[in-house]
Amino acid sequence: MTETTTQAQSAVPGQIPMIRARALEKRYETTRGDGFTAVAGIDFEVRPGEAFGILGANGAGKSSTMRMIACTSPSTGGSLEVLGLDAQTEGARIRARLGVVPQDDTVDVELTVKENLLIYGRYFGLPKSEIRRRTADLLDFARLTDKADERVEALSGGMRRRLTIARALINQPDILLLDEPTTGLDPQARHLLWERLFQLKEDGITLILTTHYMDEAEQLCDRLVVMDGGLIVTEGSPSALIQRYCTREVLELRFAPGEREAMTDKARRLVERAEELPDRILLYTDEGETTLAAAHAHGIVPLTALTRRASLEDVFLTLTGRSLVD
Incomplete structure (x- = not known):
């Protein structure tokens, strides 16, 4: 339906x-x-x-x-x-x-x-x-x-x-x-x-x-x-919730050991919302490739970069948090 x-x-x-x-x-x-x-x-x-x-x-x-x-x-x-x-x-x-x-x-x-x-x-x-x-x-x-x-x-x-x-x-x-x-x-x-x-x-x-x-x-x-x-x-519907709580895309950046903290501080300045995880940083953006190009222009060089569509999982974690609940 x-x-x-x-x-x-x-x-x-x-x-x-x-x-x-x-x-x-x-x-x-x-x-x-x-x-x-x-x-x-x-x-x-x-x-x-x-x-x-x-x-x-x-x-x-x-x-x-x-x-x-x-x-x-x-x-x-x-x-x-x-x-x-x-x-x-x-x-x-x-x-x-x-x-x-x-x-x-x-x-x-x-x-x-x-x-x-x-x-x-x-x-x-x-x-x-x-x-x-x-x-x-x-x-x-x-x-x-x-x-x-x-x-x-x-x-x-x-x-x-x-x-x-x-x-x-x-x-x-x-x-x-x-x-x-x-x-x-x-x-x-x-x-x-x-x-x-x-x-x-x-x-x-x-x-x-x-x-x-x-x-x-x-x-x-x-x-x-x-x-x-x-x-x-x-x-709401899944699509409406994604639109309400997330940007259109999410840029995931992974850095070499010892570089993540310094790079994360720079990356946060590129978007209105960023989330730091133990192994990567998530940049919420409507144009992932454009944001990645801006990152490179600011001297941010990740080991890997992935642009993906924002998902219902992003909404769920935004609303309920990432802490493990037993």
Whole structure:
């Protein structure tokens, strides 16, 4: 879905969001009587048919937000509507219309691929004939038809991930929740999953995902929020966020040992924003090659120089910092 389409959708009069959160809060209490607030009062809406991302470092509140949307963890403040229903009182009805792909695959490794789908379909009270039909369609969708009768324990990580997504679709959900959908997969498996998720979005399923891969968020998300400390710090399409928080390009300069500090002081004078890292300096600029030429003219001679397009990762690190969060 293009940004233009997403914006057009939001302008449809009377359109009900798939998800609407207002001052949504989640606080956890401990046995000692104290506690902490994981989600500190956030507002957001998810539109029908879009891919919506929730990004944040560890502890930012994104997993707690996903659990509240999935109606597996009640909110402790504010309001949350999913599919037009109150998540506090209509959890069972909402869950029947959701598909959930957890971060860790939970398929039964002792069953065959087909059996995992057939058995899971029974939880939704579907007729056996309908479960068999949907199973065949989902095996084809996940490119697992030739593995239908193999036990799951023999599958690769990418195949198991595709099976987990296929299983989450057995009830033909209106919303698919994906928690870190491609963590641990090799590039080929990641790109195949991206293709499958694009297809789901084309079919009109609303996708909500968390991910640590910024390139994945750029590829998949029509719109996203960045969370930090339980709050939403920004919201928008990937391209709009890059334009808002970054220059068009980033020039990365690396220097020989002992030269970086002196060269960095000179390089900082060339641009409005520069960032010093242990192994390089980043110069934020709209014209990387022009800035590199200016650097050379000022006697700045790096070992290597790389001009690249500014990315969502630059936005994320600008907003949440580079410090490691456990």
